Amino acid sequence: MSYSANFKxxxxxxxxYAIVIMLALVCLLPLWNIVAISFSSSEAVSAxxxxxxxxxxxxxxxxxxxxDAQFWRSFGISVLRVxxxxxxxxxxxxLMAYPLSKSKREFKGRNIYMNVMIFAMLFSGGMIPTYLLIxxxxxxxxxxxLVLPGxxxxxxxxxxxxxxxxxxxxxxEAAFIDGANPLQVLFKVYVPVSIPALATVALFSIVGTxxxxxSGLIYMTKVSNYPLMTYIQSLNVNIADLLQAGTNSSExxxxxxxxxxxxxxxxxxxxxxxxxxxxxxxxxYFVTGIVVGSxxx
Amino acid sequence: MKQGKLKARGRLGTGAMYHMMMxxxxxxxxxxxxxxxxxxxxxxxxxxxxxxxxxxxxxxLKHFIYMFKLPDIxxxxxxxxxxxxxxxxxxxxxAIIFSVLxxxxxxxxxxxxxxxxxxxxxxxxxxxxxxxxxxxxxxxxIVNQMLAxxxxxxxxFLGSNTWFQPLIIGTDVWKEFGYSSIVYLAAITSIDPxxxxxxxxxxxxxxxxxxxxTLPGMLPIILLMGVMSLTNILxxxxxxxxxxxxxxxxxxxxxxxxxxxxxxLVGRQYSFGTAVGLFKSVIGIxxxxxxxxxxxxxxxxxxx
Numbered sequence: 119m120s121y122s123a124n125f126k127x128x129x130x131x132x133x134x135y136a137i138v139i140m141l142a143l144v145c146l147l148p149l150w151n152i153v154a155i156s157f158s159s160s161e162a163v164s165a166x167x168x169x170x171x172x173x174x175x176x177x178x179x180x181x182x183x184x185x186d187a188q189f190w191r192s193f194g195i196s197v198l199r200v201x202x203x204x205x206x207x208x209x210x211x212x213l214m215a216y217p218l219s220k221s222k223r224e225f226k227g228r229n230i231y232m233n234v235m236i237f238a239m240l241f242s243g244g245m246i247p248t249y250l251l252i253x254x255x256x257x258x259x260x261x262x263x264l265v266l267p268g269x270x271x272x273x274x275x276x277x278x279x280x281x282x283x284x285x286x287x288x289x290x291e292a293a294f295i296d297g298a299n300p301l302q303v304l305f306k307v308y309v310p311v312s313i314p315a316l317a318t319v320a321l322f323s324i325v326g327t328x329x330x331x332x333s334g335l336i337y338m339t340k341v342s343n344y345p346l347m348t349y350i351q352s353l354n355v356n357i358a359d360l361l362q363a364g365t366n367s368s369e370x371x372x373x374x375x376x377x378x379x380x381x382x383x384x385x386x387x388x389x390x391x392x393x394x395x396x397x398x399x400x401x402x403y404f405v406t407g408i409v410v411g412s413x414x415x
Numbered sequence: 416m417k418q419g420k421l422k423a424r425g426r427l428g429t430g431a432m433y434h435m436m437m438x439x440x441x442x443x444x445x446x447x448x449x450x451x452x453x454x455x456x457x458x459x460x461x462x463x464x465x466x467x468x469x470x471x472x473x474x475x476l477k478h479f480i481y482m483f484k485l486p487d488i489x490x491x492x493x494x495x496x497x498x499x500x501x502x503x504x505x506x507x508x509x510a511i512i513f514s515v516l517x518x519x520x521x522x523x524x525x526x527x528x529x530x531x532x533x534x535x536x537x538x539x540x541x542x543x544x545x546x547x548x549x550x551x552x553x554x555x556x557i558v559n560q561m562l563a564x565x566x567x568x569x570x571x572f573l574g575s576n577t578w579f580q581p582l583i584i585g586t587d588v589w590k591e592f593g594y595s596s597i598v599y600l601a602a603i604t605s606i607d608p609x610x611x612x613x614x615x616x617x618x619x620x621x622x623x624x625x626x627x628x629t630l631p632g633m634l635p636i637i638l639l640m641g642v643m644s645l646t647n648i649l650x651x652x653x654x655x656x657x658x659x660x661x662x663x664x665x666x667x668x669x670x671x672x673x674x675x676x677x678x679x680l681v682g683r684q685y686s687f688g689t690a691v692g693l694f695k696s697v698i699g700i701x702x703x704x705x706x707x708x709x710x711x712x713x714x715x716x717x718x719x
Binding site for chain 1: 428429430432433434436437439440441443444446447448449450451452453454455457464468513516517519520525528529531532533534535536538539540541542543546547548550551555556557560589592593597601621653654657658672675676679680685688689692693695696699700703704
């Protein structure tokens, strides 16, 4: 190989590395900026002096959060909601995915159930009939309005179903011959070998319920019942209102709410921490889980 | 004989047990998915909450006719389509380019760190990311500071009907390209390495290998993902738009979902809102069924 080709190759490789790392930074830095803002003084934030390093480092915003009773109430509601939804989702996903992973011959009626699920995925009554149902069930302002409507994550059931159907038949037959019943086979054979798929759907469940603000917005009429994201969203609305109020930037920065920017930033950082804690634990599974489960040959 | 034994057991109760396992989930679906489907009847009524679904008067297609006559609806549908199609096209392109480039990264440590970072925004809520976006794109945000640095005029991204749609599309691509690259990366790794070696022997450059081996190798999955994304064409992303828009940009920002929420739920026009929602659902289901047929025909795979 000639020197020049080698040289060109190296330049090309360098360019590719540069682009990829730049893209990663573009994903990371805006988020990092919020962290820096949360640790800066409100004066520095109003003056737009904060980049990637906190200016006039202070934890004042965080000490203020500790006094914000509603923040912690909402935080607690979100934690409870995620826990309830996770347990319910996982039980239902596992129970439904197993029989559905059987063939039509092994499980009579399989296709009927499958069609019931697919139709529910395809067609929904929409926002308003669902709201009226929750209202008529007297679930407004209760945690159940945040948990029960999403009890069956159909996409996750299908994902786990595909994973289960790839489990070697011999394992199941051996267990049956040893006298196990389907429930035992499911929990002693299928669940242990399907950890990547189950971790993936668990991550979906946790992330989905933690991040959802909309059910809180429509099903909770009192702020004291808001889950965390709905509470934070209600704070953000102020910023949007400010933006429409004036197009003049100096006018905007004069408004006192803008100095709450660092407080809101801190609230966002605290709200994201739980996700950041579980993300690395589950990340190694979800790539396999998604690739195996998403497409049916 | 083994076969017969299993069959006998099946008759004794495996089937019944399977049904028992399905029962709780199916009950939840019946209550929380199927009962609201019955609720779409309200789209054909003048629904009055006090009278309920069975007491309200039937008015036929009144709300649908009203919907098609509204001056807003054309705008809302076109906003929805522009935003959704923009997201699909740019998002897919970006994810493909990124996965091809990332595949060239040989240093494990760099590759892993980059992946961890680019997947991250997907897992954050638009509530959180809206703050990030507002922070970047507001009048005194970093983007406008950069524009000023290059002597360009400030742009009020969040309050401009010209810039709002590009902003929505761009920030969605930013949030999702890493995550959607997962399937494309998987497709690349399943390409036979022998092809690259052979091409290398023939003196193919990096670009030629990408063009003649990698991209054709990814084509089935690209087609499949493209077909699948068709189904989202009427869901331009409620969470994102809702968290970023404001009355100034309703004109360019309102999509079907935000419109239903604003008119139907906040404005308490339940029947009208349900009618718009039903319109969206029906188009969506037609698209999904066609997409499944297309996928089966062209990629030999299907969605369900």
